[in-house]
Amino acid sequence: MIETGIINLIRRCGFYDHVVAKLTILLERGKERLVYRCMRQQCRAKNSFLPGIKLSFEFFLFVVFLVLCNSNYRLIKCLTCVSNDTILKIKLKLREYIRKKLETDCKIGGSGVQVDETVLCRRGTIRVPSRADDGIKDTVWILGLIEAVDRKKFCIVQVPDRKINTLTKIIEDIVLPGSVLISDGHPSYPGVAANLKLKHIIVNHSIGFTNEEGFHTNNIENFGSGMKSEMTKQHGVKRVNIESWLEEFTFRKNFLNNVFKNEEMDKAKWEDKTG
Numbered sequence: 454m455i456e457t458g459i460i461n462l463i464r465r466c467g468f469y470d471h472v473v474a475k476l477t478i479l480l481e482r483g484k485e486r487l488v489y490r491c492m493r494q495q496c497r498a499k500n501s502f503l504p505g506i507k508l509s510f511e512f513f514l515f516v517v518f519l520v521l522c523n524s525n526y527r528l529i530k531c532l533t534c535v536s537n538d539t540i541l542k543i544k545l546k547l548r549e550y551i552r553k554k555l556e557t558d559c560k561i562g563g564s565g566v567q568v569d570e571t572v573l574c575r576r577g578t579i580r581v582p583s584r585a586d587d588g589i590k591d592t593v594w595i596l597g598l599i600e601a602v603d604r605k606k607f608c609i610v611q612v613p614d615r616k617i618n619t620l621t622k623i624i625e626d627i628v629l630p631g632s633v634l635i636s637d638g639h640p641s642y643p644g645v646a647a648n649l650k651l652k653h654i655i656v657n658h659s660i661g662f663t664n665e666e667g668f669h670t671n672n673i674e675n676f677g678s679g680m681k682s683e684m685t686k687q688h689g690v691k692r693v694n695i696e697s698w699l700e701e702f703t704f705r706k707n708f709l710n711n712v713f714k715n716e717e718m719d720k721a722k723w724e725d726k727t728g
Contacts, residue, residue: 508539516543521705525687548697551704559608559703562629565601567670568636570594570615571677573684573695587614593695595680596620598627599673601635607676609703611696617644625649637670676706 508516512533519529520543529540575591587594594615599607608627612619620641625648628634633652636642646653656664663669680702684690690698 508535513543516540517547520544520547521701521709523683523686523701523705548700551700552697554708555608555700555703559606559627559707560629561598561600561606561608561627562632563600563602564633565668566598566628566632566634567601567673568596568598568624568634568642569670569673569677570596570612570639571680573681587616593692595677595699596623597673597676597680598624599676601672605672606707607673607703608707609676609680609699611699615639615641617641617648620645621648635668635670 512535516529516533516535516539519532520540524532526537526540529535530537571594572585572589573593573595574589594612595609596612596615597607597609599605610623610627612623621644624634624645628649628651630650633654634642634646635654635656637658638655642655643653645651654664654666654668656662656668656670662671680699683702684698687698
């Protein structure tokens with residue numbers, strides 16, 4: 454966590470800006486925990502791990518784990534007895550790291566990049582988003598892209614509209630040059646592909662979900678439904694928090710799924726040896 458920048462070895466004290474607080478290992482009741490100790494003995498923040506948070510390192514990691522598992526505030530508070538304010542501070546710190554990680558490692562590409570849009574709506578359900586108007590009230594449009602061939606990395610972002618210029622700027626920052634774009638035929642995608650000089654393959658859903666060449670958009674459409682399912686676990690997400698929540702979702706699915714899979718494989722190997 455120190456190498457990735459989540460935890461800094463030194464930082465300015467929250468109460469004495471000109472004083473440096475160093476990260477140290479504190480042995481308390483037989484357990485080690487990391488704390489920042491201010492150089493001024495009278496400083497009341499000398500035992501805090503994060504500014505304004507007096508929480509043991511074990512509980513900090515536990516809260517981070519629960520947040521990355523998409524646990525809601527009620528569950529985190531029940532399992533850790535940590536206040537909502539503390540949970541929020543940890544979430545904000547975690548989101549800073551996630552945003553930096555995605556800025557440097559969220560490029561996707563290859564011979565099959567599926568793209569699709571979905572919509573979050575407070576007033577009922579929009580069953581065919583491709584034919585819906587961008588100006589519908591109380592809606593948030595989401596654009597998703599996924600590698601359908603190799604690593605299956607993906608990215609989901611909030612978009613203000615689905616105009617050609619808007620999607621061109623967003624997709625240019627995500628998709629690598631020379632990639633093949635696969636869409637369901639929304640009118641904007643041919644223009645986007647032309648602007649970015651990408652090969653474009655259309656799957657006409659009015660004819661079938663797979664075209665004659667075997668291309669489809671099932672992967673990204675499944676991620677869209679999975680995203681909405683994850684949101685229901687939070688009992689909904691406020692409109693102002695949707696962008697940061699989408700970043701968490703993208704980070705979790707891109708970088709944590711493999712961690713959990715490796716743990717399951719190691720556990721299975723261990724059970725085979727001991728069994």
